[in-house]
Amino acid sequence: xxxxxxxxxxxxxxxxxxxxxxxxxxxxxxxxxxxxxxxxxxxxxxxxxxxxxxxxxxxxxxxxxxxxxxxxxxxxxxxxxxxxxxxxxxxxxxxxxxxxxxxxxxxxxxxxxxxxxxxxxxxxxxxxxxxxxxxxxxxxxxxxxxxxxxxxxxxxxxxxxxxxxxxxxxxxxxxxxxxxxxxxxxxxxxxxxxxxxxxxxxxxxxxxxxxxxxxxxxxxxxxxxxxxxxxxxxxxxxxxxxxxxxxxxxxxxxxxxxxxxxxxxxxxxxxxxxxxxxxxxxxxxxxxxxxxxxxxxxxxxxxxxxxxxxxx
Numbered sequence: 091x092x093x094x095x096x097x098x099x100x101x102x103x104x105x106x107x108x109x110x111x112x113x114x115x116x117x118x119x120x121x122x123x124x125x126x127x128x129x130x131x132x133x134x135x136x137x138x139x140x141x142x143x144x145x146x147x148x149x150x151x152x153x154x155x156x157x158x159x160x161x162x163x164x165x166x167x168x169x170x171x172x173x174x175x176x177x178x179x180x181x182x183x184x185x186x187x188x189x190x191x192x193x194x195x196x197x198x199x200x201x202x203x204x205x206x207x208x209x210x211x212x213x214x215x216x217x218x219x220x221x222x223x224x225x226x227x228x229x230x231x232x233x234x235x236x237x238x239x240x241x242x243x244x245x246x247x248x249x250x251x252x253x254x255x256x257x258x259x260x261x262x263x264x265x266x267x268x269x270x271x272x273x274x275x276x277x278x279x280x281x282x283x284x285x286x287x288x289x290x291x292x293x294x295x296x297x298x299x300x301x302x303x304x305x306x307x308x309x310x311x312x313x314x315x316x317x318x319x320x321x322x323x324x325x326x327x328x329x330x331x332x333x334x335x336x337x338x339x340x341x342x343x344x345x346x347x348x349x350x351x352x353x354x355x356x357x358x359x360x361x362x363x364x365x366x367x368x369x370x371x372x373x374x375x376x377x378x379x380x381x382x383x384x385x386x387x388x389x390x391x392x393x394x395x396x397x398x399x400x401x402x
Contacts, residue, residue: 195243196356203321207241207356208233213257215352222265222287224248224352229256237317239358245323245346246270246310247355258357262349263324264291270318274300275307283308283324283343290328293341300339302330308343319360
């Protein structure tokens with residue numbers, strides 16, 4: 091109790107002294123005793139304060155620098171994460187743009203050819219270089235059937251060799267087991283094209299003396315019971331061989347399709363052309379001559395034949 095009262099008295103005295111000093115300083119102006127005392131204190135403690143500031147300032151700057159390093163590191167990590175997110179979005183946007191361009195080109199191919207098609211996405215590439223096939227995410231439930239041609243925006247891809255309700259497998263046109271009737275687009279000269287298991291195909295014209303220029307376009311040709319419609323682009327002539335003694339001639343063709351980057355393709359709903367049945371009876375409009383009597387004269391009766399008839 092006594093200490094609390096003592097503290098209150100001391101506080102009152104300090105407040106009173108402060109008020110007195112403020113009053114004296116205000117009334118004395120700049121020439122008063124307090125101003126001289128302030129000047130002496132400044133002269134004495136100023137250098138000490140500057141020295142302490144010189145010592146303490148680098149320490150404070152170092153502490154601030156450490157704090158700023160941690161802040162910058164956090165900001166750097168945040169910016170890196172944001173950059174990665176934006177980069178992922180850019181890649182997705184680029185993929186969408188590329189797929190959109192591919193779909194536009196596929197639509198252009200469909201409009202040029204007029205085929206009825208089934209769009210399909212390639213979901214699996216060939217497991218090895220010895221099996222040049224791809225798997226599509228469409229099957230019999232989507233209207234796909236065996237031996238249907240497959241194309242993309244560049245040209246002939248292959249033909250369907252196996253179908254399940256939800257998927258199908260396509261033999262690529264570069265496979266050695268692939269073959270199709272083909273022709274030179276400009277001259278309409280017929281031949282046969284086959285895969286070689288590489289980036290080139292082999293075209294054998296029926297006429298070995300045929301004059302074919304490098305760069306000429308090769309397209310599919312339709313025939314009786316053929317599975318490919320006419321006019322599907324295959325590739326361009328890369329080189330022309332000489333006629334052999336067996337009267338054959340090999341022409342190497344570089345396909346238009348990039349078989350290493352197949353994404354979306356079109357399955358062509360094409361029914362093979364069937365031969366009409368053989369004609370039975372006269373063709374409509376054909377002239378049929380009427381039956382006429384035999385113009386040769388009847389034989390004259392002989393004596394023997396007359397006697398025989400009389401005896402009867």
